Amino acid sequence: MQHQTGVLYVVATPIGNLGDLSPRARQVLAEVAAIAAEDTRDTRRLLAQYGITSELIAYHDHNEATMTPQILERLVAGQSLALVSDAGTPLISDPGYTLVAAARAQGLPVVPIPGASAAICALSASGLPSDRFLFLGFPPRTSVRRRTWLAAVASEPGTLILYESAKRVLETLHDLSVVLGETRRLVIARELTKQFETFLLGTASELIARLESDPEQRLGEMVLLVEGCSASESDAAHAESIRVLRLLCEAMPLSQAAALGARLTGTKKNVLYRLGLELGLAAENAE
Template sequence: MQQSTGLLYVVATPIGNLGDMTDRARKVLSEVDLIAAEDTRQTLRLLTHFGISSKLVAYHDHNEASVAPRLLAEIESGRNVALVSDAGTPLISDPGFSLVAAARERGLGVVPVPGANAAICALSAAGLPSDRFLFVGFPPRTRSHRLAWLGGLAAERGTLILYESGKRILATLADIGEALGETRRLVLARELTKHFETFLVGTVSELAQRIEGDAEQRLGELVVLIEGNTATGDPDRAEAERVLRILGESLPLAQAVAIAARLTGVKKNALYRLGLELDVGRSVAVTDDEA
């Protein structure tokens, strides 16, 4: 029986080295009726390289609300659509979640076409434990939000993986040292699969010094891998204390306690007593400055 609806293909593309394009990805992209691309100009260069002439439509964070219904209608009418991002696997810190979720809700077929992914690529060669890891995407841009965000990850025992812009990497490294401790082992991966691929390994201060002395390491985006928490003792108190100290730098104790309770799961009364014991919390809240 002939299929009455089309399919949505989620297609991974190379993150740098075009030799990582899979035969299946190339075949799917050449046969679909429409390719939804985060940046049509960049995807056109990729398609041109492989001699693919499928029709392109822009699909990104700023237009997904208006474009997604059109794409779903195309699939329901029997046409096949491929979703690609600028590089790597779609939906991993890239647009596409709402489209895939809506397709599933409508009972449409969604087919993954796996391939390159920067986070997994970096983890495979970083030398940090890979049996348990947590991908957390991009950190917040303001310092207090970033510190609170990192504080909420302090007790995680698996390897942490995040993305960061080279423009903010020094500020983020400083906050990692403050929120997670200066002794954590880090790996910074940049230009993955390309000619100038770089892996830097060391502590926060060692890597910050290396990057300050090499402006090229602040270009583009980096994958940051952080050793998980291997400390012993009471992880709940240790995390609560760390989060309270961070929040208390810019917030009154009551606000710091309320946020820390959401981040750590520790009861507010216990956090308030701990805050008094540690003498944390400002009398006047301070407006965030951009990092």
Template sequence: MPQEAGVLYVVATPIGNLGDITDRARKLLSEVDLIAAEDTRETLKLLRHLGIAAKLVAYHEHNEETMSARLASDLEGGAKIALVSDAGTPLISDPGYRLVSAARARGLTVVPVPGVSALTCALSASGLPSDRFLFLGFPPRGASQRRALLESVADEPGTLVFYESGKRVMATLADVRDTLGADRRSVIARELTKRFEIFLTGHPGELIAQLEADAAQRLGELVLLVEGRQACSGSEDRVELERVLRVLCDALPLSQAAVVAARLSGAKKNRLYRLGLELGLDAAGGDAGD
């Protein structure tokens, strides 16, 4: 009789308050054959709190490729495996994609076991619009790459959500201010679900001032939320920007026209340049089809 294939459980764990573990997650962690953990030391703390003795194996960004193949083979052999990260929902800026993808490619069963996620936790209590959002994970560490990322989402109407280190959050806020605009409402959520949970709100410059005044608010990892582009990017605004660009491009290359239009309208230069490309305004002036 052929061996029945195992199951991969993607298990969310608490991000701070251990009381947030679900009954289902507790039960599964006590029953599976193996727990693949991002950091076995962190997972052991949780298991000890729950009174669970389980077999653990390290599964992290440095061994993800080789361990994914090994664990997928174990699953094919009938093993029931729980995938957990240090905290929150696996794969959300944490390892796990390769394993889930490998399991799916082999036709194996993958079962989500939902629970806490810092992303949704922060968004739900931020006061920023939550009907549409764009999760961008950890922004690049390099300033130029970080600004390029921000420029690429300058016109996104949904709330932007980042994970960020307290060591870099002030630099990221400065880039948000300089790239997206000083008037973007922003929120920093830290110590989520813990005793000293706090939400700092304000414009980027105001948040920088708060962080400068209290170094304790720069400790650990944070969730940074930035409001999306508001009604100023609506249809009436676009029509006017198109008109200005077309007039300027009669005499100037698109790159220069975008600079002048930015000074006249207050819109971002890069947004205007992209708009000109969409309109077919070539770099030599005039419509590309003229």
């Protein structure tokens, strides 16, 4: 008789309103041998709400290297376990990728139990286009790195979705204004599914003014949504990349021009290099 392995359930939990935990998620959390939780204190409060007494084990960024093999051993032995994060869907800017990837690599069954996700929740009610979007997670913490990070997605036509802490939201809005300009629509979705849920709409400067005038709007969990690059913006950016690349190629080889141009325009180095080849700039520079 073939030994049956356990199942790893990836369980989404509420992002604020505890009533959003699905009946299926409750059943799974109550029946598994153990629950791997990012913060056992937060998860214990959720489980207490529903009278769930399953074993809790800590699984987070700092211990995943040691805990992943232990969880896999339990799955191989036939125990089913659940993976949860503090709130929302695991792996979405939360720990869990290492475990899920390892379980898949060993051929162990991984079953998603869908539910809340702050990014999708915010997008669905933002009023920004939802047919194409790019989830970016948390931005870098320093302005220099953050601006470089934003420049790399400046030409993305889909709605940009990012998370930000209340203490850095004003700095990030300022960098969005500098890198992406003042014509794009932005939305701040704050305290989703909670009592003080708020959606703020406007340009980066308008939202900065709103948050500075009302400190309460700088409290709680935040999702930032940014309108994607329009066709006219994209054409203008492409024209600017060509202009910069031509100027740089007058003074240096194409490979160097592409590298420096990438830093100046935000366009990827390999894209600029191919563009230079198409325009014959390498041949011009060699003459």
